[in-house]
Amino acid sequence: MKAISILGTSSNAGKSWLTTALGAWLYRQGVKVAPFKSQNMSNNSYVTLEGGEIGRAQAAQAFACGLQPQVEMNPVLLKPSGHGMSQLVLLGDAKEHIPAREYYRHIEALWQVVAEILEGWRSRCDVxxxxxxxxxxxxxxxxxxxxxxxxxxxxxxxWLLVGDIERGGIFAQALGTYHLIPPTLQPAGLGLVVNKFRGDLGLFAEAGQYFQQHLPKLPYLGTLPYQGSLQPESEDSLCRDAEESATGTGEMLAWIRFPHLSNSQDSQPWRLDEGVQVKWVETPQALEKARLIVLPGSKNTLGDLAWLRETGLATAIIEAHQRGVPVVGICGGYQMLGDWLLDATGVAGDAGRVRGLGLLPVTTEFAPQKSVRQVLAQWQNQSWQAYEIHMGQTSRSPQAQDEAVYEPLLLANGMAEGLRGDRVLGTYLHGLFESGAMRGYVMELAGVESYQPSGESWQEVQRRLYDDMAQLMEDYLDLMPIRRYLQL
Known part of the structure; x- marks a missing residue:
């Protein structure tokens, strides 16, 4: 087995992008390739078929490599929950919430787990x-x-090194990083990639000679132009690019940007459709023109619910619903839509007994056990893969009135899941909007006449995205050093 590490000059330099593109390119070459990340920090996670939890980036990379995601692709996952705490997920299994200092006390034991998994990969892939x-x-x-x-x-x-020219100082980024790498590992460098170039590449035509002059032992592989249409979901815990601005044009679909937002990729399938735009919002004023409001997942449900009230968003959401705007809650957002949230020990973030927004007659009680599973979701005549990752169990509130006006939202593995009432929907299923039928249903509820659904499935679009990323890399980079190392 050959191994290539994709290193970055900083966070958000493009490591995930390049790993995904390289995996898709090698897959097209007929190479048996797999992705791996020893330790990830992100609240955007994915559930494997076995019910394990890994980073979304490794799941996307697995699909790009023609594989099903596995927990061995990301043995250590840290999910920040606020107050300097993170939940440790080890080999897909959620453990306790721990502070950073406590985590680092276990680093050598965790490395032994990582090393064992690396040994296992030797017989399972070529690269x-x-x-x-x-x-x-x-x-x-x-x-x-x-x-x-x-x-x-x-x-x-x-190893490969990728730097982000958009941040500025690309020469200092590359030179500084290379010269700080231990001398014994410097000869293992396959090359340097400059990422995220915007504008006329001719203005950067002399870059190669400068890199050759100052980094003679690290080949300059080329510069990748930034293409907004070829950006898979971002999961970097320090990066807000995936939610920074509106995507699409048309009527506004407002997604609440919680301080402890998780699984923001649930918004991405809306990119396929026309007549609507996804906009991440943090103020009540931003909801004034919303045609749909979505409360996404949260890694600290009680903390983010308190934030909704502090900012005035809680009142604005209720008022918008009263004037006819549909409201959808996914995972933590679903829990917030209920009557009560009970977390005696703080297993899901903050502890306490808190009243919800009262838009659905449900109560959530948190317990240490975490629900993690893949399911087959069914809505109308459409079926698709979705998954659950959540602390807490949600049930009908004992005091609920007018039960008849509420019914299960859909089926998950043949069983009733979620709840819907008068222009309000709640579900634990991530991937809800990967169904074109579901997106069309909520747009019908919202009365958005400009909405035009895509004729393609989300899965088809993702496969084409990975292939296009691989082609962009092949078009703009000198891949000969990689070919020589892999004997392609």
């Missing part, structure tokens, strides 16, 4: 793509870093 995290040369962290240099060194593999 393992190791995605790094942040920068590989944070001098205060290098001695306890199990995701950048240590895995590729352990496998005696090679």
């Amino acid at each position: 393992l793509l190791l995605e790094g995290a942040g920068s590989p040369v944070e001098l205060n962290l290098m001695h306890r870093d199990i995701v950048n240099l240590r895995p590729v060194s352990y496998l005696q593999g090679r």
